[in-house]
Amino acid sequence: MLKAHNNRKKSWYRDWAESIIWAAVMALIIRSLLIQAFKIPSGSMEDTLLVGDFLMVNKFIYGTKIPFTDRVILPGIRPPEPGDIVVFKYPLDGRDFIKRCVAVEGDTVEVIGQDLYVNGKRPDELYAVHKAWDSTQNRDTVKNIWKPDYQKAWEERKFVQLGWMRDNFGPVVIPPGNIFAMGDNRDNSLDSRFWGPLPKNLLRGRALFIYWSWDSENGEPFWMFWKNIRFPRLGDLIK
Numbered sequence: 109m110l111k112a113h114n115n116r117k118k119s120w121y122r123d124w125a126e127s128i129i130w131a132a133v134m135a136l137i138i139r140s141l142l143i144q145a146f147k148i149p150s151g152s153m154e155d156t157l158l159v160g161d162f163l164m165v166n167k168f169i170y171g172t173k174i175p176f177t178d179r180v181i182l183p184g185i186r187p188p189e190p191g192d193i194v195v196f197k198y199p200l201d202g203r204d205f206i207k208r209c210v211a212v213e214g215d216t217v218e219v220i221g222q223d224l225y226v227n228g229k230r231p232d233e234l235y236a237v238h239k240a241w242d243s244t245q246n247r248d249t250v251k252n253i254w255k256p257d258y259q260k261a262w263e264e265r266k267f268v269q270l271g272w273m274r275d276n277f278g279p280v281v282i283p284p285g286n287i288f289a290m291g292d293n294r295d296n297s298l299d300s301r302f303w304g305p306l307p308k309n310l311l312r313g314r315a316l317f318i319y320w321s322w323d324s325e326n327g328e329p330f331w332m333f334w335k336n337i338r339f340p341r342l343g344d345l346i347k
């Protein structure tokens with residue numbers, strides 16, 4: 109009788125362990141191949157996305173990758189398009205960034221006096237804002253030095269931290285296999301103007317919707333935590 113009781117106890121433990129393992133495996137598959145959560149850490153995408161927004165990201169739309177690598181094993185539903193808000197691996201150190209795709213391979217991009225031009229035309233950008241500091245030091249000097257090799261220098265990522273590129277940039281042609289990414293908050297965004305074209309194989313996915321939003325700078329005491337929740341943003345589709 110005691111033996112039967114022990115067998116039942118072992119069976120219960122085994123079933124419990126198997127359930128946990130399968131749940132972990134399924135969570136890994138979903139996170140690696142289908143969708144993933146992402147938190148907004150900075151104001152580079154204001155006012156579209158705010159610091160403290162938590163997003164769900166579609167990971168298969170641009171192609172399914174082998175987990176923990178940049179190798180695509182299944183083709184995507186479609187390529188990235190201008191207007192998509194994309195999560196990607198930052199080319200210089202591998203951190204996850206989020207920006208908006210504003211141009212694709214073959215497009216000519218230029219910024220003149222803070223205004224974006226793609227193929228000589230200004231796109232309709234109701235989402236773009238300008239809220240930050242002025243870091244355009246030595247603009248004319250830097251421009252004169254780099255002008256002859258502008259395209260090559262930009263593609264080779266030689267412009268990092270040259271502040272004048274924020275407001276006046278290009279023209280450059282987006283090379284094959286790349287996109288041009290910019291933050292909606294144009295004056296406070298480290299984006300393709302500074303670190304060059306974004307290879308499509310570094311894309312993680314496309315932002316879908318906001319599932320949670322927390323204003324940590326609201327200043328409310330902890331016992332009134334609900335006032336820090338941005339309820340109107342919950343469930344918002346990202347576009």
